[in-house]
Amino acid sequence: MKKVLVIAKPDHSLTFINDSQFFEENGISLSGYCLNATNRNGLLSKLSRKVTILNDNIKGSFTLTILGHINRFLIRKGIDSGKIFYAACDLYFSRVNYRDVVLVHRWPMFCYGSWLRKLELKVISDCYELNPIYLKNIYADEYNRYGLKFHSSNLFRHEHNYNTLIDSDYIIAPSKIVVDSYRGIIDPEKFVVNSYGTMGMSYNPKPIKENIIKNFVFLGRVCLEKGIGKILEAARLLSTNDISFTIIGPIDEACYKLIEDFDDVKNVKFIGPVSKRDVLSNLKDADFFILPSLSDAYGMAVIEALSLGIPCIVSSRTGCCDDIVTYGMGKVFDVEDNDEFYQCILEFSNLSLADYSQYREGINKFFIAEKSSNYKNRTLSIYKEVIKNEK
Known part of the structure; x- marks a missing residue:
């Protein structure tokens, strides 16, 4: 041996x-x-x-x-x-x-x-x-x-x-x-x-709720490296739509001033840091998960969201983007194209129940495939x- x-x-x-x-x-x-x-x-x-x-x-x-x-x-x-x-x-x-x-x-x-x-x-x-x-x-x-x-x-x-x-x-x-x-x-x-x-996680999809206001959730370190600027700009641009953003995670010192510059944006809620054991419970109110990161080797937070059956929008510089595309678990946008990011959010906010279920089917296939390979x-x-x- x-x-x-x-x-x-x-x-x-x-x-x-x-x-x-x-x-x-x-x-x-x-x-x-x-x-x-x-x-x-x-x-x-x-x-x-x-x-x-x-x-x-x-x-x-x-x-x-x-x-x-x-x-x-x-x-x-x-x-x-x-x-x-x-x-x-x-x-x-x-x-x-x-x-x-x-x-x-x-x-x-x-x-x-x-x-x-x-x-x-x-x-x-x-x-x-x-x-x-x-x-x-x-x-x-x-x-x-x-x-x-x-x-x-x-x-x-x-x-x-x-x-x-x-x-x-x-x-x-x-x-x-x-x-x-x-x-x-x-x-x-x-x-x-x-x-x-799947990093050993199981697929336990949360019940689908047809919310009037679609909640897009970010989980991670709140910093420019993870794309918080892109999220705040999207929130300001889409403030008249039935869209809300929930930001979960510790805020970098440098970002407090940036957040102040966007204090006119009312459809963003900052939760702050949560413990590892509370991550999934905090994601259960999400309709969609977003990670517009400038760099992410893979994206554990994305997998945590997927484990609950939440379709994701990630940047082209997020490591799991290939899996997202291969299994149809969400959308990938060009990290250099903020307009494409906004369009992905708009498209998801108007997603039909049938299309939402289709993304969930892709997520399910991903978790099934990962059981053997x-x-x-x-x-x-x-x-x-x-x-x-x-x-």
Whole structure:
């Protein structure tokens, strides 16, 4: 049985790293390490009830979890401590037992030193962010458009992640959009696109209500990067129509002034941040979901909305846009064309019950398809292809 070691943090990785039996049944022994999580009797499990619990095949690192939180805190305070954090990670993982391991799957890129290459293992890196250099000008233009100052940060982790991607045998990305953002910088042949799919969520459609005023809901960080400017402009333009907008999520400091500039718009309601366990209940009043993001590697909030049977409007720079089109689960508009975004909203606001049900049928097909060909199965296929010639 070939051994794969995963080094990860518990986001979409949990859809498969906690299922060692699945991989064993397919000839792979899966083990690994995980930050921001703990084993059942680990110290973190005693300190917090909310911490993610790992199965015994995956070990949680208390030390690196604490260091990771400190690193993020310092970065928020303007101190880039990434070099120290990643050095600590590299030191930790350089002392791990790699006996009989044929493949290391890392995400983000916690282990990266020259020692790893000396082990002569196959290395896969998970890349779930668009190239920050590619995004810098896109974000700067959007901020300038609204008269806001764009604070660009050149963090150590950006350079670090780029170097580790270059040094990887293969790179797994959740969408073509991520791959395209590195075009001309990293060989596209290194990339394998593995869509996150439903991310383990089940399809539980909410009852259809024929509301007179159609409610378009956004969920996520309220910032220009996620397209809040586009939503506010749409709300102002369509204020005479039977359309309302609900914005759920924490508001970026820079956006308070922007929101004040749109205080004449009365068909927008800001809910503020909600806990993870309350996300779905807050989406149940939505007729439609919108994510006009300037960049999104995939779009977890979109999947959460789809799990309730809510048709979606997403930008062409949202990673799940291909799935939206393939299964007919909503509409995709050109991120550079705000008029097309407005037209999508208008069209959905006048959608017949029959057409709404048609979108729901597409969503249902998506969730059915993901039961057999899901993220975990696709990851297994990638592993098998990469290590097929390894002894």
